[in-house]
Amino acid sequence: MDETIRQVLVEHGRLAVDADTISDQADLFASGMTSHASVNVMLAIEDAFDIEFSEKMLKKSTFESIAAIRSGVLEMAGE
């Protein structure tokens, strides 16, 4: 799962750092991901895992790190 998330970040995150090596907990927004890019990341994550984030998950903190994205995906996949 992490590999897929990192792949999405490489393609859509437009990070100022390498998305393959960035730490699990690193703040993606502080690493250069714009709100515009985060929307693309979210769309690509939804497509990759065939899920749809609920309204309450649609906030900055859901996408602030790889760990946060992972737990968001798990939460939505579990529902």
Add this chain to the structure above:
Amino acid sequence: MTNATEVRTTAPDARAVAGAMARIAIEVAAPVADEVDRLGRFPSETIDALRAEYLLSAMVPPSLGGSGATVGQVSDGLVDLGRHCASSAMVVAMHHIQVASLVRHGRNDVLRHFLGELVAHQYLLGSATTEVGTGGDVGSSVCAVDMAGGTFHLEKQAPVISYGKFADGILATARRSADSPENDQVLVLCRPPGLVLEQVGEWNALGFRGTCSPGFVLKAHGDAASVLDDPYADISSQTMLPVAHILWSSLWLGIASSALELARRYVQSEARKRPGATPTAAPRLAEATAIHLQLTEMVRGAVHRYEEAEADPERLSALGFAIAMNTLKVSASTLVVDIVRQSMVICGIAAYRLEGPYSLGRHLRDSMGAAVMVNNDRIMGNNAQMLLVHRGE
């Protein structure tokens, strides 16, 4: 007991704020509004009058000496100020937007102390959020805060700083540090003597001429704690953007109200000349009145929406809220032009003339500014982006 020479030493009650602003609008701002517009000069007398009545600290909480006025109360005052002098109203609106941001997001001791000083000295705050080289995107910065030994240094090329020469402090956006990406921004309070502004160019614009908004090179240094506690992205979405869109829309409503009032008077004077015959422009007045009511209710609705969500950062950060506040700005700035334009057609040549009781030239020029200050196309682009993921309310 009050009289004209008495100096007030305490802030007015929040409930008295809108009324006091309305009185100053009529007594002080209105008589010089045409001159302020014609000469493109700062409406000093309006700001001084607000200072004298402690109205620049209207939004500072009572615990720090201010009135603790709500966004709605200030909105009401700005409708009246916008009615009589849109330039004055824009200056006052922008000031309160800065104050609201400081109140919620400037929690450290230095900034709290500054708010106390702002009350005592009735400081006027300005804003430097745009920058040369970012293409109008306030969500990214080129300049960066340089921290060394508890002191910050900042230099910013600002294409516009409204009333920069008249402000007692300026909130500027910048990258958090030299290593930060362009969107990792902070908001910094820059104030004299650590603030120097070198003017670049002149302000000679179609409308809002009294806001005196040329470009500046801003050079500032000061206490490291002058950096507001929250990231600019949060300050913007939770406070600066919604408060800005509400307060701007309020003064645009004022411009529209003034234009419509002239149109109404014109139609009524026509009706008096020939009782029994409905004036040609009367149906258009009915149409313009309908649009005006839309605008009025839109501003009221937005105030209500904001005040309901105000205490909850999660709600303020929600997509639906951001989309609503963006929509307010785009719609209000479109409707104000519609209303002024319709009013001009109603009054005809009397409105087209630059002088005379029905002249609407200033209204039309000021109203056109609404769509270009934070360009509507950019805002709709942001909404389009958010709607790709928004799930509806």
